[in-house]
Amino acid sequence: MNSAERQRAMVFKRFYAEYQRLILGMVSVVGMMILWELAFTYVIPLNPFFFTKPSLIAEAFKQQIVSGSLWHDVAISSKAFLLGFGLAVVVGIPIGVFMGWRRRAEYTLDPFLTALYASPLVALAPLLIIIFGVGLTGKVALIFLLSVFPFIFNVFAGVKCTDRLLVNVVRSFGGREKDIYFKVILPSIMPYIVAGARIAIGRGIVGILVTEFYAASEGIGFAISRFGDTYRLPDMFAAIMVLMIVAVGLTEGLRKLETLLAPWKVGQEAR
């Protein structure tokens, strides 16, 4: 009896040691929620125009899902995001490869593009909105402008790290320029592209938020700012949570993919 108990304690201890991080993390998140809820239920009188609590947020979340308004907003923003992001991939990768592969192209383009990457291009948002309108085009333009640079510079770094030996092998065996691009460069820059995508996602979401806060009639950013303007705090928190879940899911998913493709660290943050 006693030994069985001890054994159970041992098993528990080992289990705890193995999953310590996970357990502590969950405890702190759940504990935080309970504390938040209890504090505003029993200790601090809740001013619904100023703050809210988890139970109200959950209710608002449920209502938004049932009514479908949340899905609509998320779909609208996703469409703009995918278009702008896709355009950034299609434009950014070739520019990055070109810059990495041709020395003169690097010399010519690098200072200009670095200057753009390092500066807060989001300042152009009002101008873009006025030129392209408050609809899809304006959003796509800003998302593209913000998220194209991580692709360019990560691909550029990737091409620079391409193994010269492999290039020479392809050349020796009579491979053409095309073969070098598709058989050597493209596979070796894959992890860099994923790293670029991870950084670009945050910037793309910034693009969505800024255009939709500024001028829009639908979308998740618009929803958040409208809920704020109308003091519907539970709805606002629910929408923020949805955006957070999406952002964390995408970022962490790409981080996993990155370590899968290249266990060493390749990602380059803003320069």
Add this chain to the structure above:
Amino acid sequence: MESRARGEMNTLASFYREREQAILGGGFILLLILIWQIVPALISLPRGIALFFTTPVEVIKSFYQLVVRNEIQSHVYTSAVEFVVGLGLAIVVGLPLGLVMGRSKILDAMLDPFVTAFNATPRLVFLPLLILWLGIGIWSKIMIVFVGALFPLLINTYEGVKNVDRVLVNVVRSFGASEWQTMKVVVLPNSVPYIVAGLRLAIGRALLGVVVGEFFGASRGLGFMIAGAATNYKVDVVFVGVTIFMGLSLALTHLVKRLEARLSRWRPDEVKTF
């Protein structure tokens, strides 16, 4: 005569070869600015586009006007205050928190979900909430700058602490150093390059916060000036604001990069590439 001409050609060619990088890079930017300037002279723009068009000379002229009429100074001042106070708060909070998280396993595990979630989400999402709480004065902007700059600083400090050489820590421990002494002698100096790298990222986020924060619900500041000018189709004023932001961002980033290179001169390359 001919040989002299050839000699001149040669010196020109070698001059070019030596400075090819600078000539091509600088030349391209100058060329773009030049093209931008002469486009309206070459082709007559349709009215719809002409409304949104401006030239570099116009931008410089309107910058001069804004300075002379004493309009831009107060905007720059407001933005600068928001930037400095927000970034300062982020440093004051982010560094100690990063140090503690890096040294304590339990705190690390408990705070990690929050840090990951907030870092992955652009903190701009909290702007409407901050405006609701703090109003449209300077404090909502300071707070958005703060939450924007906090996480790069915190995470880089944390990484620096995590990457400290275990052997060095064990040595000072063996000689009876307390946690505080270990921190001061080994951990902190070791994380400085990481912290500076974090600072560089934080500057970018802080500027983003200033710009976007002032777009919505502000009554002063460069971002406010840009947004107001755009609605009135004063494109040259928009570009004045954008250029100032670009210049500030480039200058600050360059400064921190210099600092980074200086601090990590004696370090192996793997730290530098972080």
